[in-house]
Amino acid sequence: xNVAVMKTKAEQAISENFxxxxxxxxxxxxxxxRRAEAIGAFSGLGLPHRRIExxxxxxxxxxxxxxxxxxxxxxxxxxxxxxxVALGPLAHVDAHRIVFVNGHHRFELGDLANxxxxxxxxxxxxxxxxxxxxxxxxxxxxxxxxxxxxxxxxFMTDGAVVTVAEGVTVAxxxxxxxxxxxxxxxxxxxxxxxxxxxxxxADVIEAHVVLPGASADAQLNTLxxxxxxxxxxxIHAKVAVDDGKALHLSNCDVTLDADATYxxxxxxxxxxxxxxxxxxxxxxxxxxxDLSGAxxxxxxxxxxxxxxxxxxxPRCESRELFKGVLDxxxxxxxxxxIIVRPDAQKTDGxxxxxxxxxxxxxxxxxxxxxxxxxxxxxCGHGTTVAELDADLLFYCRSRGIPEKEARALMIxxxxxxxxxxxxxxxLRDALAAYAMQWLGRSxxx
Amino acid sequence: xxxxKNLHVKLAxxxxxxxxxxxxxxxxxxxxxxxxxxxxxxxxxxxxLAGRDGYEVTDGDILWxxxxxxxxxxxxxxxxxxxxxxxxxxxxPGVAGLTFLRTALNSVRKKRGEAELTTPAFMKLVKEKGxxxxxxxxxxxxxxxxxxSGGEKKRSExxxxxLLEPTLCVLDETDSGLDIDALRIVSEGxxxxxxxxxxxxxxxxxxxxxxxxxPDKVHVLADGRIQKTGGxxxxxxxxxxxxxxxxxxxx
Numbered sequence: 001x002n003v004a005v006m007k008t009k010a011e012q013a014i015s016e017n018f019x020x021x022x023x024x025x026x027x028x029x030x031x032x033x034r035r036a037e038a039i040g041a042f043s044g045l046g047l048p049h050r051r052i053e054x055x056x057x058x059x060x061x062x063x064x065x066x067x068x069x070x071x072x073x074x075x076x077x078x079x080x081x082x083x084x085v086a087l088g089p090l091a092h093v094d095a096h097r098i099v100f101v102n103g104h105h106r107f108e109l110g111d112l113a114n115x116x117x118x119x120x121x122x123x124x125x126x127x128x129x130x131x132x133x134x135x136x137x138x139x140x141x142x143x144x145x146x147x148x149x150x151x152x153x154x155f156m157t158d159g160a161v162v163t164v165a166e167g168v169t170v171a172x173x174x175x176x177x178x179x180x181x182x183x184x185x186x187x188x189x190x191x192x193x194x195x196x197x198x199x200x201x202a203d204v205i206e207a208h209v210v211l212p213g214a215s216a217d218a219q220l221n222t223l224x225x226x227x228x229x230x231x232x233x234x235i236h237a238k239v240a241v242d243d244g245k246a247l248h249l250s251n252c253d254v255t256l257d258a259d260a261t262y263x264x265x266x267x268x269x270x271x272x273x274x275x276x277x278x279x280x281x282x283x284x285x286x287x288x289x290d291l292s293g294a295x296x297x298x299x300x301x302x303x304x305x306x307x308x309x310x311x312x313x314p315r316c317e318s319r320e321l322f323k324g325v326l327d328x329x330x331x332x333x334x335x336x337x338i339i340v341r342p343d344a345q346k347t348d349g350x351x352x353x354x355x356x357x358x359x360x361x362x363x364x365x366x367x368x369x370x371x372x373x374x375x376x377x378x379c380g381h382g383t384t385v386a387e388l389d390a391d392l393l394f395y396c397r398s399r400g401i402p403e404k405e406a407r408a409l410m411i412x413x414x415x416x417x418x419x420x421x422x423x424x425x426x427l428r429d430a431l432a433a434y435a436m437q438w439l440g441r442s443x444x445x
Numbered sequence: 446x447x448x449x450k451n452l453h454v455k456l457a458x459x460x461x462x463x464x465x466x467x468x469x470x471x472x473x474x475x476x477x478x479x480x481x482x483x484x485x486x487x488x489x490x491x492x493x494l495a496g497r498d499g500y501e502v503t504d505g506d507i508l509w510x511x512x513x514x515x516x517x518x519x520x521x522x523x524x525x526x527x528x529x530x531x532x533x534x535x536x537x538p539g540v541a542g543l544t545f546l547r548t549a550l551n552s553v554r555k556k557r558g559e560a561e562l563t564t565p566a567f568m569k570l571v572k573e574k575g576x577x578x579x580x581x582x583x584x585x586x587x588x589x590x591x592x593x594s595g596g597e598k599k600r601s602e603x604x605x606x607x608l609l610e611p612t613l614c615v616l617d618e619t620d621s622g623l624d625i626d627a628l629r630i631v632s633e634g635x636x637x638x639x640x641x642x643x644x645x646x647x648x649x650x651x652x653x654x655x656x657x658x659x660p661d662k663v664h665v666l667a668d669g670r671i672q673k674t675g676g677x678x679x680x681x682x683x684x685x686x687x688x689x690x691x692x693x694x695x696x
């Protein structure tokens with residue numbers, strides 16, 4: 001244990017922060033007890049650092065010097081017009097919305113009136129209501145050994161608790177919007193729960209966006225727990241777009257029953273230091289997942305994607321494709337662990353991670369890990385790192401396309417191959433628009 | 446008119462000279478074939494005309510319509526009317542053919558001081574030009590050249606040429622990898638573009654292509670220089686006797 005290790009200033013600030021806000025955080029006595037337990041666990045663990053294998057390339061302890069105060073409920077007010085501005089290209093995606101500002105539910109900004117098929121509640125209200133649901137919401141609290149998830153339990157203020165009942169197919173997606181606003185440095189902690197019942201089918205978009213003018217100093221800890229029941233399908237996109245400095249610690253823990261399908265897409269840009277953790281456990285046979293993502297980093301931005309896919313049962317299929325574009329001193333980290341347990345025969349797993357380097361100072365670290373204990377499986381992984389192809393660039397330019405535009409076209413083509421994985425056409429267009437905006441500033445400019 | 450004057454070219458990172466004083470004039474309205482053995486500098490000439498990186502012009506000049514182009518970027522040359530049909534057209538995964546064509550066409554139109562085409566006008570133009578080359582719109586919705594056969598790639602090159610309306614067309618080994626049917630379609634596409642304002646440089650190893658695209662003049666390139674110039678009958682002669690005479694002379 002690290003108990004004897006000296007605490008950093010940030011770790012001390014976290015403990016002090018907890019003392020200061022504990023009474024104001026939503027929840028009954030039982031919830032308070034869970035929070036205290038979690039902060040105790042965190043004290044033992046400290047912030048993740050490079051000597052922990054899973055955090056080798058993303059040293060939170062060394063890079064996070066300061067902890068910002070938890071965002072205050074009353075400061076978190078924005079107008080619908082501001083929400084639309086913050087959503088940017090995502091505003092054009094037709095979806096029901098539940099909206100949180102600085103980690104607090106804003107009923108008046110949402111649009112859930114006709115969200116047929118979805119049962120949507122705010123976690124903050126559930127925690128405060130001291131009802132039976134509270135224990136349900138916390139029963140699966142998964143932070144065992146993970147400091148970031150422990151902090152999530154300790155500080156979580158709100159989030160969406162979404163249920164899709166057995167057999168229900170929901171046509172229109174639900175967008176869970178987290179807006180960050182306000183001129184003061186702040187930290188926000190949210191948690192979502194997505195539960196898709198037997199043979200049900202749903203589409204959920206989780207969006208983390210920023211209102212222009214918000215303080216650049218921001219820290220977010222978000223955790224989404226997903227359970228997909230037998231024969232059910234969930235399409236889950238997570239979009240995180242910020243203005244270049246924010247700390248973004250994200251986890252998504254997924255459990256699939258038999259014959260279930262989970263399709264995930266993670267899009268990240270403008271994040272100062274980001275960790276996108278995605279943990280999937282197959283608990284029933286014949287299920288399929290497709291985890292994909294695209295990220296763009298420049299300046300000193302750092303985007304880490306860490307996957308753990310646990311094939312605990314036979315006949316499941318996993319597909320992963322992640323693509324990153326790195327400019328300036330931007331750094332991309334990809335860690336993809338696929339575990340195939342001894343019983344998990346007929347597992348079919350394929351993983352690909354690709355990075356496009358636009359600068360000599362960019363860095364990409366890729367660590368695929370296959371732990372295979374079964375003998376009748378098909379598993380593969382690949383990593384590619386490349387610069388823009390000079391021959392291709394010449395081909396485009398010989399057709400009259402100016403260099404900057406040719407470069408942008410090729411970067412679009414690279415990232416476009418990942419964005420193509422997004423099922424929802426409007427969302428695909430929105431992500432392509434974000435990529436274009438990024439190129440406008442970084443390459444075409 | 447294309448005027449190549451005493452052109453000396455070497456690879457940027459090697460000392461060996463590839464073109465050693467090549468001089469050539471191609472007036473507008475004419476088709477000139479450049480024939481020669483492997484390693485004679487044919488592809489280098491094509492790339493240097495189009496402005497590819499990696500070559501260094503150590504002496505001489507290239508004038509197109511009286512203006513030196515050797516210091517121009519490839520896209521500037523394209524705007525001035527230079528077009529190179531590649532021996533091995535590139536694949537661009539993730540970029541739809543239509544997007545690529547439209548970006549290219551509007552880029553050159555902008556530089557030529559013409560208005561960008563609207564979507565309907567562009568689509569109409571592509572349909573019309575594509576039809577003649579047996580290229581339908583569905584094919585162009587796919588990523589550029591990805592999964593195309595050799596013949597499809599060459600037809601796609603000629604479609605780009607037809608759309609960009611260059612005035613100096615350089616064809617690098619356009620016949621390589623083509624069967625007779627594809628060769629005919631491609632050649633018809635090229636012949637349809639022949640007119641009094643356009644000059645063609647057709648680079649080829651074999652005479653076969655010149656049965657379809659009949660040249661006004663044939664030049665033999667060997668050891669980095671034009672060794673002989675003649676009419677279309679020179680190609681037939683070469684087909685019979687080979688290049689031995691010229692490589693020998695060069696040595």
